[in-house]
Amino acid sequence: MAPVIYRNALNCAPAHESPHPRSRKGVGMADHALTSPQSSPQGSPKQSSPWPWFAGVGLALAAWVLVYSQLIPASEWLVSLLPVDRSSHLGSALAFFFYDTPKVILLLTLIVFAMGVVRSYFSPEKTRALLAGKREGLGNVMAAGLGVLTPFCSCSAVPLFIGFVSAGVPLGVTFSFLIAAPMVNEVALGLLFGLVGWKVALTYLGFGLAVAIVAGWVIGRLKLEGWLQDWVRNIQAGTAGPIPDEEPTAVDRIHLGLDAVRDIVGRVWIWIIAGIAAGAAIHGYVPAELMVGIMGADAWWSVPAAVVMGIPMYTNAAGVIPIVEALIGKGAALGTTLAFMMSVIALSLPEMIILRKVLTLKLIAVFIGVVGTGILAVGFLFNALFH
Amino acid sequence: MKDVKVLGPGCKRCEATEAMVKDAAARLGVDVTVEKVTDYAAIAGFGVVSTPGIVIDGKVVHAGGLPKPEAVEKWLQG
Numbered sequence A: 001m002a003p004v005i006y007r008n009a010l011n012c013a014p015a016h017e018s019p020h021p022r023s024r025k026g027v028g029m030a031d032h033a034l035t036s037p038q039s040s041p042q043g044s045p046k047q048s049s050p051w052p053w054f055a056g057v058g059l060a061l062a063a064w065v066l067v068y069s070q071l072i073p074a075s076e077w078l079v080s081l082l083p084v085d086r087s088s089h090l091g092s093a094l095a096f097f098f099y100d101t102p103k104v105i106l107l108l109t110l111i112v113f114a115m116g117v118v119r120s121y122f123s124p125e126k127t128r129a130l131l132a133g134k135r136e137g138l139g140n141v142m143a144a145g146l147g148v149l150t151p152f153c154s155c156s157a158v159p160l161f162i163g164f165v166s167a168g169v170p171l172g173v174t175f176s177f178l179i180a181a182p183m184v185n186e187v188a189l190g191l192l193f194g195l196v197g198w199k200v201a202l203t204y205l206g207f208g209l210a211v212a213i214v215a216g217w218v219i220g221r222l223k224l225e226g227w228l229q230d231w232v233r234n235i236q237a238g239t240a241g242p243i244p245d246e247e248p249t250a251v252d253r254i255h256l257g258l259d260a261v262r263d264i265v266g267r268v269w270i271w272i273i274a275g276i277a278a279g280a281a282i283h284g285y286v287p288a289e290l291m292v293g294i295m296g297a298d299a300w301w302s303v304p305a306a307v308v309m310g311i312p313m314y315t316n317a318a319g320v321i322p323i324v325e326a327l328i329g330k331g332a333a334l335g336t337t338l339a340f341m342m343s344v345i346a347l348s349l350p351e352m353i354i355l356r357k358v359l360t361l362k363l364i365a366v367f368i369g370v371v372g373t374g375i376l377a378v379g380f381l382f383n384a385l386f387h
Numbered sequence B: 001m002k003d004v005k006v007l008g009p010g011c012k013r014c015e016a017t018e019a020m021v022k023d024a025a026a027r028l029g030v031d032v033t034v035e036k037v038t039d040y041a042a043i044a045g046f047g048v049v050s051t052p053g054i055v056i057d058g059k060v061v062h063a064g065g066l067p068k069p070e071a072v073e074k075w076l077q078g
Helices: A007-011 A051-069 A071-081 A089-119 A124-131 A138-149 A154-166 A171-183 A186-195 A198-221 A250-285 A288-295 A302-310 A317-329 A334-346 A349-355 A361-385 B012-028 B040-045 B069-077
Strands: B002-007 B032-037 B053-056 B059-063
Touching: A051 A071, A051 A089, A051 A250, A071 A089, A089 A186, A089 A250, A124 A138, A124 A154, A124 A171, A138 A171, A138 A198, A154 A171, A154 A349, A154 B040, A171 A198, A171 A334, A186 A198, A186 A317, A198 A334, A198 A361, A302 A334, A302 A361, A317 A334, A334 A361, A349 A361, B002 B012, B012 B032, B012 B069, B053 B069, B059 B069
Parallel strands: B002 B032
Antiparallel strands: B002 B053, B053 B059
């Protein structure tokens, strides 16, 4: 089964990872300080000094920049080593592959690390407190933004939904959060930025947030609280005391960033390679006219078809985007391919199945309808803008 | 004897947390009953928004993500 990557899922570390503080390669920091409880009888464990960690991160960044800058010459050199004519289909496909694979992996690592650190400043509890009682409109905007920044595991989707709704976060606002979270994920953004350009990435971000805000607002206006499952409405959201505030230290934050990298890149790299290989094949072999015919902007039905195709599909953004890039490079309309991508990611079947526990089928249908319409609109707009 | 509840619908992290708690209790020799709570309504009843969560003697000590082992030990000892 295709591994599902939507942003929230990325924070669910697989249990085969040791639950003990991870020992980091390369930085040489003694982990014994973190694993010996006897050293601090009062309670809070001694933390290792952050400076070696900061130095390590700095060095890693410098190395990153160095490698990134050498990608084009390196890939060309690799192709020249093979008995292949550079200007042939195969040569062009290979160059694309050798260049894009490390590039994508590098970008992904950087972005995932950065987002992991940023997310350590947020928590679902804080977000819930921020959103409770906010009126619609402003609440939808905040929720969409927070949806991008709050870490949560997809298995928490239901507790989170319930927790939000019963704490007084309006239904529509909660939906804005839940729509933004998977759609505007840093994997998709990073890859778009690296493969297609910052303008497209930024527009995707803007439109993704817009869809989340407007869809959530519309659902809120429809006053569908009655369409939640009965038991949800009957919940007494008690608290067994205030949730303790476990504020991470700087070193903790770096750990979280590294965890995210190991988790996400570790799961996704195979799909990236497969996706880029497919993209390389398209890049080198599929004639441009064919693409334009199927997915060009002139075929008005291409946008709705793309959205509909995306609904039952679930795959990860990483695998899809290199294909997206190759398609666009061959003349497929930007709006259509992005609508497809958004549909695949935002209208994901597994998340729907999880939410089925709290939402009635009617509400799920409304959800699909509203978000699908939003994506359609985005698709047509993109086509019009970037024609 | 401490009453420990591990809240989580059954993803790997929640199971890992339960294992951590049991390990720590065994290591420290603390007497505990560990109960895994997977029912969403019950989890929500504790006010926990992100799983895995840990409740000890009725008090929520942790919510969201894998806890650190030394933190688990601190809670069990406290």
